[in-house]
Each structure stands twice: as C-alpha cells, then as structure tokens.
Amino acid sequence: MRMKRRFLYTIITIVLSVSVSMGAATAAVSYRHLSTTNGTTILLVEGSFETGDDPQHIALELAASPAKYIAFNSAGGDRSIAMAFGKAIRKTGLPTLQTKGSPCLETCLLAFMGGLSRYAEDESIGISVETFATSAESDGRLNPSVSAALKDYLGTMGVSASLLDAALSMPLGQSKELNLVDMAGYQLVTAQLNEESASADEVQDIQPTDQAGAVEVFNEFQRVWSGSSSEAVAFLRNVYADRIQYYGKDLSREDVLKEKSAFVDRWPTRIYTARPGSVHALCADKCSVFGVVDWYAFSATRKKGASGAVNLALTWDPVSRRIVSETGRVIETDKAVAGPDRIIRRWILDATACSIGNAVDAEVCKSRSILEADLNSSGWCDQRGLGWRQCASP
Template sequence: MRSSVFISCLISLAALIASPSHAAIRFAHVKAANNDILLIQGTFEPSDLPDKLEAEIKNSAPKFIAFNSPGGDTDAAIGYGRAIRRMKISTLQVSGSKCESACLLAFAGGVRRYAEDASMLVDRTLLSPGSSGLQTGTERYKAYLADMGLDPTLFTFVTSLADGDRRVLSLIDMAGFGLVTGQPTPYVAPTAEETAVSNEAPSTALNGAALQFFLETQRTWSTNEGMSFLENNYGDSVVYYGSPRSKADVLNEKQQFAERWPVRIYAVRSGTAHAACFDICTVVAVVDWYTYSPSRKKSSSGAVNAVMTWDPATHKILAENGKITTKDNSVAGPDRIIRRWLTDNAACSLSYAQDACNSQALLLTELSNSGWCRKADATWGPCTLQ
C-alpha cells in the first residue's frame, strides 16, 4: 500500500528519537518521502542563537522542523521560534518524541503546526524569565504568543499551574490553544485492487460530483435521513465489504446498526477525500466517527479508511468497503469529533481553507444535533436548555 508523507515522517523520527536529550541543542536530518525534516534535539541554552538555526535552514531547506527537547532557556526558544517564522517553515511534533516546557515556544514559530496527541508537556517553567531579563514575563510572553497566532488562554492556563505540576497536552488542548493547525495522521490509501482504477484519464467534473455524493452520504448517515438516503441510492446489488449482497440485505444490516447506535456522527477528515472517475467513480477518504446509544449508555469512536464505488450515470452506490485504523478506548463523549472541530476551526481562522471552514460549520451542527454544545468559556459539554 502507498502511504502519506506523514507515515514516513513518523517512522523515520521514531527510529531516530529515544528520549528527550539534556545536551545542548544539536541538529539532525531525517529524509522522509523526499521531504527533509530538521530535528532539533537537546536543551535550549543562552548560547543557542537563532542565526545558527537560520544557517542550518538555508543549507538544508527542510520542509518540517521537529523537536526532541526537555525545554530550557525561554529566550533562546523564542529566538528559534521567531527564526522559524521568518524562514516560513512548518513544525511537526510526533508522539514518539516530546516537546517540553520552553520547547513549545520554539514549536509555535511554525507557519503550519502539526502535532500528535500527548506529544507536548507544559509546566510553569514555560513562562519563566529567560536569560536576558529585559522584561518580566507577562507582556513579553503574551506578545509572542499573539504574534504566533496562539490563543491567550494558553498563558492563563500555564500561569494557573502549581509549581511542579506538569501537564501533558491532548490534541484537544493543543487545538483549543491554537498550537496546532492540523494533525499528522497516517493515512493508508487502498490498493489498486480496492480502487479498480483504469489507465484512462479521469473526469474532473465527475470527480467533483463523486466527492459531493460521498460527503452527502456521510452527512445523512449522521442524521435521521440516513436510511431513506441509502434506500434511494444503493444499487440493486452491492459489493459490501468484499461480498456481493442484495440491496435489501445491506439495508437490513444498516437498519440494525442504526437502531443499535441511534446517535451517530460521521465526518470526512478535511483534505483526505479523493475521487477517480472513469466509467464509474471510486472515492477514498478518512472518516472519523462517534456513535452513542442512550438506552445502553454505550459509545464508540474511531477512524476508518473508507472506499466507495459510485455509478455517476445512475447515481447508485455499487460497492462499499473500509478498514478501521483507530478505535478509541473508554469513550465518554465525542472527543474525537470535538478535536476535529477544533483543528478545522483553527485552520479556517488562520488560513481560510474552504474545506476546513465547511467542515467546522457542519461539525458544529452535528455535535449540537447529538447533544453537545460549545459553552461560553470555550469548553464543550452536554447541551442545556436555555
């Protein structure tokens, strides 16, 4: 199977990184899918001047900068962060590494920032006075965080921590603080046999129509419209997860699922949906899901690599397949979907990416329909009657 740049990035970084180094800053280069990643390792010290980093970037032209650092001098970290922003480089943080304390300030310099869950750790030393002593932290740090596009609540959160209190940030935390603009998600594309793509040139217009149909399929399956939509749009026979099935048989299975999980959110992850149309169309995408049964008080969530074959002449679904890549444990609520909303909302606000803007608006509606609302203090929880 083919894989995205991030799969290669994660594998390569994991092979190189052991534990956060406490030596002075040093550089390493990781080649991944023809993209060079500059790995910054060690503790930030006053002697780590930004011109050292700028020279390294000019010499190697990396696409991403990643970190393996326990933190260190805040002035040096901020200097690195501003250098990263001047050089217009994106930052990447993976769970096999750690970016701790002042390292977060350097990571924040990325023009685009990608991170995996639990790859960052903060404590009060994040906002400790640096070596320069030119300013007491408050205004200086607030100005830097604002310049990097971070939410001011990050400052409040860090200053509220007790001495010695170390917090691992979830992806929801990072997205809420504006630390991330996306997630380095390993996406495995289906095989040639799964997609059955010919050598003919695809139709751009049909590709767009197929994508819209796929998005509508996921949207309706998240509502009470789901069964009627499928009734109208399945072919008389469907190759369902590799087996030829009658339409009636597939609909019966779908009905049983809908009754078992009456609350459903299925969300196509922004930027992952692709269509190839010839005589028929094949759409592949990563879909995040959350399901809940009020009567059983059970819930589940995860991600699936989904594949759909669609006939643009009849507008009927001919085949459906998928492979679950992630299944969350101990699900108490739609954290995965909220995380998606936070990252899409950040991408929409920072870059006005249309697919992210459309996605965050749809997710907000689907979360609300499922009984989850955003509160006045920007936290999420069960909706309450006004």
C-alpha cells in the first residue's frame, strides 16, 4: 500500500505563498527556481509580460536547472508576449501548475495555457474581460483579426474558444473564479492532482485503462440512476467510498445515501443521460470525469415534473474502484415541465445524427438506443406518425 503523503498542491502553495511575494514595482519577467519539501522542482515565472521580455529565455533557465513544473506569479501584461511565452512553454513539453498561493492574473492565463499538461487547484483560476482584452478594448468588442488570433491560439493550446466568449461577456471590473467543473468544461485543465499523490513522477503515470474505467463508471452512474429506485440506491452503496466529498461537504457514505434515497422518493421517475462527446476523464492517481448530463424527473403522486442539464463531475479511485467525490453545477432548467420534452429532443437529435451512418460516431447511436429504452420504461412510446406520446395502457 502506498504511504499517504501530503497533498502536492499544499506543499507548493506553502512554498509559493511564503517564499515568494510579487511587488507592485515588478516591471518585467524574472525567474526563480524552487524546490518543494518532497523534492519537486518548479520554475517560477514572475512579473509582468513586457515587450522587452524574451520567451526563449525559459529554455535557457531549464537547461541551467531542470524543473518538473512551470508556475506563475504574475499580474499579466502584454497579451502578445504572454501568448509567446505560452508557445515557448509548449515547446519545453512541461506541465504548468496554478495554485491559490500564487497569482496568475489577466493575460498570465494565456501563458499558463502553454503547459502540455495543466494542473490547477479548485478556484485558483479567475477570468475577466482583462484576461483577453486590453484597456482600449475594455468594452469587450475585439477587432475581428484579434479575436480570430486569440481563438486560433486557444485552439492550438487545446482550450475551448467558449472561454474567450465567456470572459468578454462579463461586466467590466468583475472576475469569476472557476471551479474544476468549469475548468474542465473549458479544457483549461488536463488532469487533477489529489490528496494522496505520492510524487510528481507518479502523477505522470496515467494508465489509459484508468480513463476508460472512469468513463464507464460515469456512464453506468447515469444508466442506473435512471432505473428503479432500489437498484439506484444499491448501486451507489457499492460504488461510493466510505467518505465522499459531496458538493463541497465531507460526508459519510450513509449520509449521502440518505440524501439520494430522499431524492428518489420525491422523484420516482428519472431519466439521466450524458450528452454524446461531452464525457472525458482526467487522471492522475485518481480520475476526475466530467460530462454534461440532461435530466428529467417526474412524480405521478405530486403530478410534478422537472428537467434541465447539469455539468457533473465524479472523482473515481482506480485502485479501490470507488467514487470519492461528486459535484456539479446546473447549467439549464426548463419551465412548465409536463413531460420529458428535453429527453425527446435529445432522442430526435441522436436519431437524426445516427441515420447519417458512417459520418457519425457510434456513441450517438448508442445514446439513441439508451434514450429510447429510458423513455419506454418511463411510460413514453414513439407512436408511428404521431411522435412520442404516453404509452397506451395494456
């Protein structure tokens, strides 16, 4: 059994927050080589990004003193120079690291994106208009060529262009801290370090079978949660760890099961289905799986229905094969829910895409079949020529 060690982020946060402080007079980029108490080496990029800074100097710093991570202590600076630093970092093949103990503000996030792998603590990254726009563009209306260049850069770095749209739509002077669900949705993070990470070397040892297993658990979670109430609770009893980080609370398995049991009693009919292409796993010593889940719930006794969509995240331990964390954020809710309209729309989209044949991934066809079975078991049938209606009583 691996010896439980202190959380790598905790150590790095202490190092950065205690031994490094960013002075307001810092005018250009400088470098500091740090070593954590467990021997992990970090190249810290400090200061603002100015036109006189040479991004290629990073390679010289690493040649003189190799590092396992690149981190930042920066208030931002020139946008084009920050992107040049990101490109230079990508050439090194090193991961970038963001913690709450050291700021990476505004355009610094563009340099952070350069990491071949990107790790971040929950709510350690914030976005604002200033992340992408200069003071002259502070109304959020970028020149089309600038917007295109930024989206091309994000695409090159594997970050969703929706991050740019989200930042530019925010009110001036406001920022938003991102949780891990948001970061994963924007593809800002590519993996997650966890409390029992033994070393940086172990973090790099990601097994594809772990990622596949985590995705399988995520999908099975939705399938069973759409089934009978007794089967759903029994499944969770077997798949949850003894203690769970449940929507920000540290709870026992029994406490979580009480909440789940109360939910299924309130909503006996449930359909939960992950959108095709939205589920992906980020693995270090544990795997975090993220996906957009459409849902419908109905109570015949109360004659009430509800539906919407949620960004759901589960953290799964491939060693114990247990879920150790569950969290999420509702992103869509429907009004005046009389039936599973949302799920039916999903079925129509998947069925249409599946009919294209070879141009469609098999995942969409599988999703269509699952949705059809879920709708049938919930009392809804596809009546030829009439569309989806409540099934006729036998």
